[in-house]
Amino acid sequence: MGKTITEKILDKHIVEGTPEKGEEIKIKIDQTLTQDATGTMAYLEFEAIGIPRVKTELSVSYVDHNTLQTDFKNPDDHIYLQSVAARYGLYFSRPGNGICHQIHLERFARPGKTLLGSDSHTPTAGGIGSLAIGAGGLNVAAAMAGEPFALKYPKIVGVKLNGKLPPWVSAKDIILELLRRVDVKGGVGKVFEYFGPGVKTLSIPERATITNMGTETGATTSIFPSDEVTRGFLKAQGREEQWIELKSDGEEYYDEIIEINLDELEPLAALPHSPGNVKPVADIEGMEVQQVAIGSCTNSSLRDMKVVAQILKGKTVAPNLSLLINPGSRQVVAHLVETGEYKYLVDAGARILENACGPCIGMGGAPPSGSVSIRTYNRNFEGRSGTKDAKVLLVSPETAAATAINGVLTDPRKLGKPVEIVMPDRFIINDNMIILPLPPEEAEKVKVVRGPNIKPLPEFPPLVEKLKGEVLIKVGDNITTDHIMPAGAKILPLRSNIPEISKYVFSRVDEKFYERAMEKKGGFVIGGENYGQGSSREHAAIAPKYLGVKAVIAKSFARIHSENLINFGIVPLVFSDVKDYDRIEQGDKLEVDVSSLENGEATLKDVTKGFSIKLKHNLSEMDIAILREGGKLPFIKKNIGGR
Ligand code: MIC
Ligand code: SF4
Numbered sequence: 001m002g003k004t005i006t007e008k009i010l011d012k013h014i015v016e017g018t019p020e021k022g023e024e025i026k027i028k029i030d031q032t033l034t035q036d037a038t039g040t041m042a043y044l045e046f047e048a049i050g051i052p053r054v055k056t057e058l059s060v061s062y063v064d065h066n067t068l069q070t071d072f073k074n075p076d077d078h079i080y081l082q083s084v085a086a087r088y089g090l091y092f093s094r095p096g097n098g099i100c101h102q103i104h105l106e107r108f109a110r111p112g113k114t115l116l117g118s119d120s121h122t123p124t125a126g127g128i129g130s131l132a133i134g135a136g137g138l139n140v141a142a143a144m145a146g147e148p149f150a151l152k153y154p155k156i157v158g159v160k161l162n163g164k165l166p167p168w169v170s171a172k173d174i175i176l177e178l179l180r181r182v183d184v185k186g187g188v189g190k191v192f193e194y195f196g197p198g199v200k201t202l203s204i205p206e207r208a209t210i211t212n213m214g215t216e217t218g219a220t221t222s223i224f225p226s227d228e229v230t231r232g233f234l235k236a237q238g239r240e241e242q243w244i245e246l247k248s249d250g251e252e253y254y255d256e257i258i259e260i261n262l263d264e265l266e267p268l269a270a271l272p273h274s275p276g277n278v279k280p281v282a283d284i285e286g287m288e289v290q291q292v293a294i295g296s297c298t299n300s301s302l303r304d305m306k307v308v309a310q311i312l313k314g315k316t317v318a319p320n321l322s323l324l325i326n327p328g329s330r331q332v333v334a335h336l337v338e339t340g341e342y343k344y345l346v347d348a349g350a351r352i353l354e355n356a357c358g359p360c361i362g363m364g365g366a367p368p369s370g371s372v373s374i375r376t377y378n379r380n381f382e383g384r385s386g387t388k389d390a391k392v393l394l395v396s397p398e399t400a401a402a403t404a405i406n407g408v409l410t411d412p413r414k415l416g417k418p419v420e421i422v423m424p425d426r427f428i429i430n431d432n433m434i435i436l437p438l439p440p441e442e443a444e445k446v447k448v449v450r451g452p453n454i455k456p457l458p459e460f461p462p463l464v465e466k467l468k469g470e471v472l473i474k475v476g477d478n479i480t481t482d483h484i485m486p487a488g489a490k491i492l493p494l495r496s497n498i499p500e501i502s503k504y505v506f507s508r509v510d511e512k513f514y515e516r517a518m519e520k521k522g523g524f525v526i527g528g529e530n531y532g533q534g535s536s537r538e539h540a541a542i543a544p545k546y547l548g549v550k551a552v553i554a555k556s557f558a559r560i561h562s563e564n565l566i567n568f569g570i571v572p573l574v575f576s577d578v579k580d581y582d583r584i585e586q587g588d589k590l591e592v593d594v595s596s597l598e599n600g601e602a603t604l605k606d607v608t609k610g611f612s613i614k615l616k617h618n619l620s621e622m623d624i625a626i627l628r629e630g631g632k633l634p635f636i637k638k639n640i641g642g643r
Pocket of ligand 1: 038065118361487
C-alpha cells in the first residue's frame, strides 16, 4: 500500500508500537536541537540522566533567545551551554550566529531525518523534508540519551497547493490562510503534509515559513516533499550529497485534504491577540502603526530580507514609526553586505538588531503603550511583546516593509510593480561560529562551568492517589504558555533558576497567583479548551509544580504542554462533560482521585459545593507510569540511568 511522506519517515524510525492512527508509537530521533532559553534546563536534565555522550547522529545547542545580557545571568548560561556541549559531544552555535531554526535549516537539517527540538518552532526544518517535532527539554534530553520519542500516530492532512502566488503575496500568506481556516487548535493530533503543483513554485525558506508557523495550528508538525528545489538549496549550501527524494505515493493516502489555490490568495494579517484571527490586509488598511518588526524564525531568511531591502531601497522609514529588523543568521547578513542590500536597510533608517529572537520573545523592542505593532513573527499573544496593551498584527515581510515606508498598514500590492530579487547559486558558507564536538577522549576532560544563576533541578516526590487542595485559578480557552509562564527581558533570564522564575507563574493573568499558591500550599488549575498552546517551555510545568500544582483539569490540552505536565508530575485531566467546567470556581476545595488512571478515569469531588464528577484523560500507560514516579526524570533514572 502506498504511503505519505510522513508515514514513510515515521515507519522507518518506529522502534515500538503499531503504525495505526491514534496509537502510541516510539520513534528513533536522529537529530536534536536546543536553544538557550530551554537549553539550560534540558542539559541539567541530560546531566541528571547520567549518559557520558549524546547518542544521536547530531545534536546542536544554539544561543539565540537570551542575548540581552542585562546582567551576569544570560552570559553565565551561555558559558554553561558551551561547556556542556564540549563535554557531551554537541555542536555549539555561538551567540550572534543566528536563530536556531534558520541556522538548522541552512546547515544541518536533512530530508528524511527525524529532528526533536526543545522549541515549538522546530518544524521549520519540515521545509526541507525533515520530520521535525517540538518538545519539552526533558524529552529532548532523553532523545540525546538515546531514548526514542513517544507520540500518537498522527492523522495526516494533505495540503494541496495549486497554482502560483500572485505578486506581493508570499509564503506567510499561505500559512495565514491555513490558520484562517483551521484556527489555533485545528492541527492538534495532525501533521500537515504539503503536496500538489504549487509546491515546486516555493523555495526552501518559503516552505520553512509555512512549516514554522504550522505550529500555531497545534499540529504535531508540517512537512514538504524533498524535490529538485530541495536539492538546489542543499547544493547551494554545499551539501548536495545529503539530498534524497521524498514524495507521497498519492492523494488517496491522506486522511483529509485541504486545498489552497495560491492564485486566489491576497495579503493577510493575524489580528490581536491570536495567530488564528486572520483577515485580509485590504479590509483593515490605513490603520495607524507605531512599530514594524521584521525577523523571527518565521521570516528572517535571505529571501525575506532581500525582498525587504528592495522595498526599502531609496526610501525612508515613515516618521511616525520605528522599524526593527532581526536578520535570521550571519549567512543572511553576509549576503546582504556582499550585494549592498544591507545598505538599503541602513539608509532607509531601519534599526538593525542582533541575529537573534529579540523582540519576538520580548527581549527588547517593546512597542509603545496602546500602540499597533506590525510584525512578521508567528505569535501575537497579549503581552508577549512586552507591552500589555499593545496590539500586534502578524503579516508577511512584504506587508511589513510597505507599512514601514507608508506609515500606516498598507497592502503591498499598492506599491505597484513587484520588486525583484536575485538569489545566489551558492550561499556564503562560514561555519566559524559553530564549535564542533570534541572527540570523546578530550570531551571527558572538559569541566562544566556553572554560574551562580544555575540552580540544581528541584526533585519531586511520587504521585499520591488522592490529590487535595483548592482551585488556585480558573482560566478560559486557548490559554498560552506565555500566560502561564511569561518570557520577556525580566523573566527569561531566570530560566535556569526554578525557585526564582516560579514567582512569575500566571503573573500576567493574576498578580496574586504566586502568593496564593504559596499560602494554600498548592492546589489545582482549571482550564478551558487548548490549555497550554504555544511554546515548548517546560517552565510552564516545572514552575507550577514547584508551587504545588497537582493537576490541571481542562476541556482539552495542547500537545507539548500536556507532555511537559506529565514529565513533571502534574496530572493533565479532562472534563468528561465540558459543562462541568462551569460548576467549578476558584477557591473551591477539591479532592481528585487518581487511583484508577489505568482504567482511563479519575473522579473529582468538589468538597465546597458537594458534588462529584467523572474526569477522563489521554494518558498512555507509560505516561501514567511516569506520573506515578513523580515525573520523567525519576522514571528515566530508574529505567536507563547511568547506562
Ligand atoms: C517562543 O517562541 O515562545 C519560544 C520562546 O521560542 C518558545 C521556547 C521558550 O519558551 O523558550 C517556543 O516556541 O517553544
Ligand atoms: Fe525565537 Fe520567536 Fe522563533 Fe520562538 S518564535 S524561536 S522566540 S524567533
